[in-house]
Structures are given as C-alpha cells and as structure tokens.
Amino acid sequence: MTDCLFCRFVSRDLEPAVVAETDLSLAFRDINPQAPTHVLVIPKRHVATGRELAAYPLEVADVVALAGTVAEAEGLVDGYRMVFNTGGDAGQTVFHAHLHLLGGRAMTWPPG
Numbered sequence: 537m538t539d540c541l542f543c544r545f546v547s548r549d550l551e552p553a554v555v556a557e558t559d560l561s562l563a564f565r566d567i568n569p570q571a572p573t574h575v576l577v578i579p580k581r582h583v584a585t586g587r588e589l590a591a592y593p594l595e596v597a598d599v600v601a602l603a604g605t606v607a608e609a610e611g612l613v614d615g616y617r618m619v620f621n622t623g624g625d626a627g628q629t630v631f632h633a634h635l636h637l638l639g640g641r642a643m644t645w646p647p648g
Contacts (some may be wrong), residue, residue: 540631546580556606560598563606563637572640573610577603583634589633590627603637612639619647 544550545562552564554576568573579595589596598616609618616639621628 540582541630541634542578542634543582546578556602556609558598558602560595561602562582565600566636570636571611571638571643573616573638575603575606575610575637577606577635577637579633584631584633585622585628586633586635587622591625599633599635603635606637607639610639615639615643617643617647 538544541547541550542565545552547566552562554562556563560581561577561579563575563577566576577599579589579592579599580605581592581595583589585596589599603618616637619636619638620633
C-alpha cells in the first residue's frame with residue numbers, strides 16, 4: 537500500500553533504521569522509543585492489526601521469532617516485552633500490524 541508508512545519501509549521508499557530482516561518480516565528502531573531498546577517488528581505483508589495477522593500463522597511465527605533474535609542480539613538477557621497494540625484505543629497509530637520489542641530496563645506491571 538503506497539499510503540502506509542510501514543509498507544513504504546518494506547519497499548524501501550523510506551529507509552528506517554533496520555535492525556534485522558527475514559523474507560517475511562522487518563525489524564527497525566522506533567523513532568519515539570519508550571525503553572532503551574524499542575524495536576518494531578512488522579510483517580512485510582500489509583495487514584492492519586495484530587488480530588488480522590492471526591490469519592497468517594507463518595508470518596506471526598516469523599515476527600515473533602525475529603523479535604527474539606533481535607532481543608538476543610541486543611543483549612536483553614534480563615528480559616523484554618513483546619506487545620501488539622491493536623486499535624486506536626490501545627494506542628495503535630500506524631495501521632500495519634507491528635510488534636513492539638521493549639527492553640533494557642525493568643518493565644512495570646501493569647503497563648499503561
């Protein structure tokens with residue numbers, strides 16, 4: 537989709553700060569980090585929300601696996617959080633499914 541920011545990242549019309557990539561997924565640094573490590577992992581296929589991504593189990597698995605690979609590469613040995621915000625009320629502002637990988641500090645619970 538040409539009007540989707542993250543699709544433009546996938547096509548490289550815009551170049552994000554790429555951390556890692558597979559055939560199915562792309563990981564890049566968040567421009568407004570909420571933790572010392574804040575990486576977004578997206579499926580390359582345009583799907584609006586995490587719920588819709590569930591229809592593509594291989595891509596869900598790839599997004600989660602790539603997040604784990606990035607966490608290891610970033611040295612997040614004490615733990616990290618993986619979050620999908622789904623819908624406007626949850627804070628989703630870009631409607632292309634994306635997993636937030638957050639770490640590098642203690643995470644409080646409950647979040648938000």
